[in-house]
Amino acid sequence: MSRVLVIDDNETMRSGMALLLERMGHDVTAASGGGEGLRQMKARPFDLVITDYKMVDMDGLEVLDAVRRDYADTDVVVITAYGTIDVAVEAMRKGAADFVVKADALYDVLRLRVEKVLKHRELRQSRDRLDEENQYLRDEIGVRFNFGEMVGRSKPMKTVYEMVEKVAETDSAVLVYGESGTGKELVARAIHRRSARREGPFVKVNCGSLPRELVQSELFGHEKGAFTGAIRQKKGKFELAEGGTIFLDEIGDLPLEAQVNILRVLQTKEYDRVGGEETLHADVRVIAATHRVLREMVAEGAFREDLFYRLEVIPIRLVPLRDRKADIPDLVEHFLHKKCEEMNRPMKRLTDRAMAAMASYTWPGNVRELENVVERTLVLADGNVVDVNDLPLDVEASRAEVSAEELEDSAIPLTRRLEDLERQLIEQALEQAGGVKTKAAEMLGIKTSAFYYKLDKYGLT
Ligand SMILES: Nc1ncnc2c1ncn2[C@@H]1O[C@H](COP(=O)(O)OP(=O)(O)OP(=O)(O)O)[C@@H](O)[C@H]1O
Ligand SMILES: [Mg+2]
Structure with missing residues (x-):
């Protein structure tokens, strides 16, 4: 449905055209002269204006001029009297979409012309849209370097992308270093998404926020009655990450007792629920991250050296933005x-x-x-x-x-x-x-x- 404005000072003609266009399914507004028509246009946009040439207040060519000047997007069809082909030529020269000569089959001709003009209009608009989209895409490609969700084409970032791509193919432990907000989690997710485990879960554990006495049970789960408050069996994060990736964020904050168990999973792929009898097998890829200098923590005795070497099989360093x-x-x-x-x-x-x-x-x-x-x-x-x-x-x-x-x-x-x-x-x-x-x-x-x-x-x- 298009919005059409019909301008004609002849009442019979005006309502005849309006009726025709309404029957064609358009949203029609009628105006009894050029001045009124232009006022209507100010109030709301129209796709098409159909104007008679000969009117008392303003002729159709003047309406055409005004529309071309102020509403470049609106098409105009001018209705001319029989035998005034010069007016029709002038209308086309001034940018009318078409003209219709008043003759016997006026309404039939008008219907066909309107259909044609609106069809063209639609084609033109979709072409313009395509042009815009293409331009937009070109801008995008020119301006950005994307690696999934990761943006940035500095040398350090390109190195990160290469690392991510390489380690994604493996099942090795990865340790991501970087200050707060540099994108450590984003890297971990990117690795997971590119790995063979992508259909499996990605489970994030914030090692810094786990209450000390619950760390083991959070990571490895517990059996019913394993300790006061353990009213039912609970799965740990490793079990939840089965078949996927576990992301151990802020691994530097992990208490030493829990570090032993992580080491065990990395070495033997085995762990126990708290209070559990049976040993569980873990099919989980471990990615850890920290903003700390783990090597220093090792020197201070705050982080296990053996775990450090197990984790740092592949280090990825995120450079601060500055x-x-x-x-x-x-x-x-x-x-x-x-x-x-x-x-x-x-x-x-x-x-x-x-x-x-x-x-x-x-x-x-x-x-x-x-x-x-x-x-x-x-x-x-x-x-x-x-x-x-x-x-x-x-x-x-x-x-x-x-x-x-x-x-x-x-x-x-x-x-x-x-x-x-x-x-x-x-x-x-x-x-x-x-x-x-x-x-x-x-x-x-x-x-x-x-x-x-x-x-x-x-x-x-
Ligand atoms: N290269 C990047 N391109 C696009 N977005 C990024 C990039 N790096 C980080 N971000 C965005 O910045 C925000 C912080 O990233 P993220 O959470 O991965 O950082 P972090 O290193 O884990 O931080 P913290 O140590 O504070 O947890 C996120 O919204 C992330 O999507
Ligand atoms: Mg984070």
């Missing part, structure tokens, strides 16, 4: 996309200055902090462009530290700089064209549809 600043723009873009989608909001973008401030901040909370800052910014910033002032204060404060050298840095990709330039040009053109979009598009030498797409992209609508 040491791989090249990833910051990619991460910002990634979270902007993700959060805007989640919050169902139009896409926002950062100015170069805002991006430079993000890139120069030290990010003590690493990627998690960056993710939070992007989310907060989206919630707080008005408009579709985020400038330095819109960034949460602590990030903004670091702006003073942006050195000329860093600004020169490739941290701001060329595509971003080009986008800023493009945006400026569009704003200028719009201003010079007095806000008339078709004119601005013409000044820039681009198609109106492309112009609208860009307006939308830059939040200038």
Whole structure:
């Protein structure tokens, strides 16, 4: 169903056409003159305007001009009197989608023409959509490097991707090092997803938050009556992870007693439920993570050396964000996309200055902090462009530290700089064209549809 506006000052003609179009299943509005028609258009958008040529207040070509000027997306069909082919030619020249000559079979002809125009319109729109999607995909591929959910194309991250790919094929224990918020859990999940165990469970255990007296039972389960409060048998995390992967987060916080049992699982693939008689077999891949320097803990006697070597078969080190600043723009873009989608909001973008401030901040909370800052910014910033002032204060404060050298840095990709330039040009053109979009598009030498797409992209609508 399309929205059609019929403009004719002849009552009989007007209601005749309106009836025809309604029968064709369209949403029809009728106006008794050019002026009224244009007022209707201000109130709501139309897909198609059908206007008579000869009217008292305004002729059809003037209506056509006004529509082409202010509503580039609306198609116009002009109805001309018999024998006025020059008007029809002029209408087509001015951008009418079609014309219909008033003659005997007017309604039949009109029906066919309207069908044709709307069909074209649909094709044109789906082509434009495809163009936009292709452009979007091209932008995506150009700007981002993705590894599943992981973003960043700095050298340290590429090394991580390679490691993940390699260890995923094996069943070896993996130890992931990294400060808080660097993506240790993300790496563990990525390994699991790429491994032969991907259909099996991924069970996360936070070793730091387990109450000391419950650690064993949490990890390995217990039998009914094994201790006070053990009113029924309970499965431990290893049993729950059977056939899959267990992720032992903050392994450095694991009490020494429990470390022995983990070592046993790694060595013999065996464990016992607390209070259990039968020994269970574990088919589980172990991935551990820590923000601590385990080697030092070993030296201090706080971590078992034998377990350390068992776990560190394959170490993966996540570099703090401040040491791989090249990833910051990619991460910002990634979270902007993700959060805007989640919050169902139009896409926002950062100015170069805002991006430079993000890139120069030290990010003590690493990627998690960056993710939070992007989310907060989206919630707080008005408009579709985020400038330095819109960034949460602590990030903004670091702006003073942006050195000329860093600004020169490739941290701001060329595509971003080009986008800023493009945006400026569009704003200028719009201003010079007095806000008339078709004119601005013409000044820039681009198609109106492309112009609208860009307006939308830059939040200038
Ligand atoms: N390279 C990355 N690309 C995209 N998102 C990332 C990346 N690294 C981390 N994140 C995101 O940052 C957040 C923190 O990551 P994660 O929980 O894996 O960190 P962590 O090292 O386990 O932190 P903590 O030590 O605080 O538990 C998550 O939302 C994660 O999705
Ligand atoms: Mg974590």
